[in-house]
Amino acid sequence: xxxxxxxxxxxAAVTPPPTIGGHARTYLSxxxxxxxxxxxxxxxxxxxxxxxxxxxxxxxxSAGNFANLFTQxxxxxxxxxxxxxxLLLGEIDLSAGxxxxxxxxxxxxxxxxxxxxxxxxxxxAIATGLVIGTTLGMLVAKIGIPSxxxxxxxxxxxxxxxxxxxxxxxxxxxxxxxLVAISNRNLSPALGWAFAVLAVAGYAAVQLLxxxxxxxxxxxxxxxxxxxxxxxxxxxxxxxxxxxxxxxRSRNVLISxxxxxxxxxxxIAMLLVIWTFVLQRTSYGRHIxxxxxxxxxARRAGIEVDRIRISVFVIxxxxxxxxxxxxxxxxxxxxxxxGGSNVLLYAVGAAVIGGTSLFxxxxxxxxxxxxxxxxxxxxxxxxxxxxxAGVKYVVTGVVLMLAASVDAFSRRRAxxxxxx
Amino acid sequence: MxxxxxxxxxxxxKSFGPVQVLRDVALTVHPGEVTALVGDNGAGKSxxxxxxxxxxxxxxxxxxxxxxxxxIGSPRDAxxxxxxxxxxxxxxxxxxxxVQNMFLGREKRSGIVLDEPTMEQLAAETLAGLSxxxxxxxxxxxxxxxxxxxxxxxxxxxxxxxxKLVILDEPTAALxxxxxxxxxxxxxxxxxxxxxxxLISHNMxxxxxxxxxxxxxxxxxxxxxxxxxxxxxxxVVELITAGRSGALGLTTxxxxxxxxxxxxxxxxxxxx
Ligand SMILES: Nc1ncnc2c1ncn2[C@@H]1O[C@H](COP(=O)(O)OP(=O)(O)OP(=O)(O)O)[C@@H](O)[C@H]1O
Ligand SMILES: [Mg+2]
Numbered sequence: 001x002x003x004x005x006x007x008x009x010x011x012a013a014v015t016p017p018p019t020i021g022g023h024a025r026t027y028l029s030x031x032x033x034x035x036x037x038x039x040x041x042x043x044x045x046x047x048x049x050x051x052x053x054x055x056x057x058x059x060x061x062s063a064g065n066f067a068n069l070f071t072q073x074x075x076x077x078x079x080x081x082x083x084x085x086x087l088l089l090g091e092i093d094l095s096a097g098x099x100x101x102x103x104x105x106x107x108x109x110x111x112x113x114x115x116x117x118x119x120x121x122x123x124x125a126i127a128t129g130l131v132i133g134t135t136l137g138m139l140v141a142k143i144g145i146p147s148x149x150x151x152x153x154x155x156x157x158x159x160x161x162x163x164x165x166x167x168x169x170x171x172x173x174x175x176x177x178x179l180v181a182i183s184n185r186n187l188s189p190a191l192g193w194a195f196a197v198l199a200v201a202g203y204a205a206v207q208l209l210x211x212x213x214x215x216x217x218x219x220x221x222x223x224x225x226x227x228x229x230x231x232x233x234x235x236x237x238x239x240x241x242x243x244x245x246x247x248x249r250s251r252n253v254l255i256s257x258x259x260x261x262x263x264x265x266x267x268i269a270m271l272l273v274i275w276t277f278v279l280q281r282t283s284y285g286r287h288i289x290x291x292x293x294x295x296x297x298a299r300r301a302g303i304e305v306d307r308i309r310i311s312v313f314v315i316x317x318x319x320x321x322x323x324x325x326x327x328x329x330x331x332x333x334x335x336x337x338x339g340g341s342n343v344l345l346y347a348v349g350a351a352v353i354g355g356t357s358l359f360x361x362x363x364x365x366x367x368x369x370x371x372x373x374x375x376x377x378x379x380x381x382x383x384x385x386x387x388x389a390g391v392k393y394v395v396t397g398v399v400l401m402l403a404a405s406v407d408a409f410s411r412r413r414a415x416x417x418x419x420x
Numbered sequence: 421m422x423x424x425x426x427x428x429x430x431x432x433x434k435s436f437g438p439v440q441v442l443r444d445v446a447l448t449v450h451p452g453e454v455t456a457l458v459g460d461n462g463a464g465k466s467x468x469x470x471x472x473x474x475x476x477x478x479x480x481x482x483x484x485x486x487x488x489x490x491x492i493g494s495p496r497d498a499x500x501x502x503x504x505x506x507x508x509x510x511x512x513x514x515x516x517x518x519v520q521n522m523f524l525g526r527e528k529r530s531g532i533v534l535d536e537p538t539m540e541q542l543a544a545e546t547l548a549g550l551s552x553x554x555x556x557x558x559x560x561x562x563x564x565x566x567x568x569x570x571x572x573x574x575x576x577x578x579x580x581x582x583x584k585l586v587i588l589d590e591p592t593a594a595l596x597x598x599x600x601x602x603x604x605x606x607x608x609x610x611x612x613x614x615x616x617x618x619l620i621s622h623n624m625x626x627x628x629x630x631x632x633x634x635x636x637x638x639x640x641x642x643x644x645x646x647x648x649x650x651x652x653x654x655x656v657v658e659l660i661t662a663g664r665s666g667a668l669g670l671t672t673x674x675x676x677x678x679x680x681x682x683x684x685x686x687x688x689x690x691x692x
Binding site: 213282287293294300301302 | 509
């Protein structure tokens with residue numbers, strides 16, 4: 001050949017050793033290029049918390065309200081975690097809300113009406129989620145109906161099924177101690193601390209091991225200072241949260257003591273770790289991103305696209321079941337509106353606000369937790385300020401719109417600068 | 421020329437509904453050589469490649485690999501034989517990085533966990549082995565690469581697997597002069613390393629620069645397969661546009677009617 005544009009400055013993998021400054025610069029250029037990641041949600045959360053803290057310092061900032069945020073946002077966050085998988089393929093599941101309602105209804109029927117132990121009811125609820133997800137996934141992947149239509153039909157049908165399971169309008173109470181504990185009881189303060197220490201230690205081990213392995217192989221790594229900063233950051237956040245949650249929040253300590261980390265928190269944390277592992281560290285997760293990014297390329301790479309598409313609906317509906325169980329626990333009962341009204345929209349909103357793209361191919365399970373926190377803070381703070389449900393809906397809608405705009409805008413920007 | 425061809429196609433037919441896109445196509449590909457597959461738009465080049473790689477099933481015909489008859493029913497079958505394709509419509513995922521794309525569908529794992537360091541190292545070695553030095557970070561998303569860099573990644577992906585046959589569908593179509601030269605150099609190097617290479621291109625300069633053999637498709641029929649040194653630019657252009665050139669190609673004057681099934685005996689298959 002006559003001309004070559006080959007640069008002679010060393011093999012592909014060798015670049016200057018990473019520095020903190022370089023790391024920050026890379027991050028900034030990524031943000032400028034449209035890859036904003038979790039930034040808008042984190043900023044939004046900070047702004048919202050500041051506003052509510054200034055407007056309602058005594059009520060919003062109380063330990064009791066902080067604990068409330070978790071139990072209020074739990075169900076929506078869990079459903080949103082499942083939705084992330086569906087959104088990653090550029091699909092949608094509009095039925096996830098009422099799917100959680102159906103699963104909760106099954107739970108209540110099995111435990112209260114039929115009188116089985118709590119774990120049978122939980123298994124039955126999750127099995128119901130699996131069946132719903134498989135059905136939806138098959139209709140989308142095998143028959144080829146757009147997910148929007150399939151799950152819109154599911155939305156209607158499941159609403160009807162909840163009604164039927166509730167014997168037309170009455171509600172079924174859930175009194176089983178274990179089930180009620182999920183959303184209403186707390187870890188003992190010591191257990192809370194143990195949980196936080198375990199989480200930080202586990203995170204540190206994973207991060208440091210990974211760093212060591214990469215350094216040993218001579219691969220590019222984040223600077224060790226950045227890794228340490230991440231670990232310390234997590235330790236500070238978890239430490240503060242556990243400290244606050246371990247404060248006494250009972251109005252009258254003589255009657256009953258109320259303190260500790262709500263039990264839903266470790267449940268959400270565990271599911272977050274499991275699903276993050278699945279998405280980031282297994283080939284199954286890699287294939288989900290691939291199918292979401294370029295379905296044809298994934299097919300040509302030998303990935304069973306249909307199987308992936310069905311599986312995400314199964315995950316979504318199963319997580320909806322978990323969300324339904326948590327909701328039933330919080331309300332101590334299941335009624336025809338469980339999983340109805342704003343649940344689905346809040347869940348989709350949470351995923352999108354957290355940074356998961358509606359266009360597919362981009363998103364993390366953590367987005368659901370982050371977005372779930374934003375939604376919970378809005379709901380909670382507006383309530384404390386005495387606004388009506390109407391105003392809450394409008395504000396949440398506006399925030400969702402903002403998040404979707406950020407998504408669309410960053411995508412456009414990424415296309416323009418080629419850094420998606 | 422080596423004794424047995426690595427890949428041999430005989431009598432391949434392919435229709436999409438009522439449209440017959442390939443008729444009675446024969447093709448031989450030898451290791452250590454670049455075989456250029458030429459033909460006009462819509463001649464059926466991409467379709468032929470997709471038949472070889474298991475994306476489209478064929479209606480009739482035989483495929484021999486290393487002299488053995490084989491059935492290629494899926495991209496996995498093709499990959500198992502050592503056939504890798506770089507598609508005209510690039511099959512890369514924009515939302516994944518270079519390493520993730522190169523190992524897509526065949527990730528290295530330890531247990532159920534992805535073995536990222538190993539994959540990254542292998543990717544770096546492959547790129548270095550191809551003397552590719554234009555990519556700064558293996559962890560950048562493919563969407564941030566230039567056309568030539570993407571093509572390089574696609575080619576590196578194809579050679580990562582100890583493949584025996586690499587098929588490139590118009591790898592330089594969207595590239596500038598320097599990047600084209602770079603990719604062609606890479607293509608030549610693959611063949612010099614002992615791989616069999618099939619290169620589809622509309623650019624006669626490219627074809628004559630790197631190929632050892634030229635196969636010409638005309639309206640779904642293989643009209644000639646000759647050594648590059650035995651044919652001129654003008655003759656190839658004639659084969660592409662009219663289906664015949666002197667003694668080469670279709671035997672009837674009106675080959676463009678495309679209905680005739682007579683050209684079987686006029687395919688020299690590299691015997692000239
Ligand atoms: N999936 C398909 N379904 C129906 N017809 C198809 C399909 N794929 C290709 N064809 C038809 O087959 C013919 C050959 O197409 P093919 O893509 O193989 O041409 P080509 O030689 O690669 O052309 P180009 O140089 O433009 O890439 C065209 O007429 C095209 O319309
Ligand atoms: Mg083509």
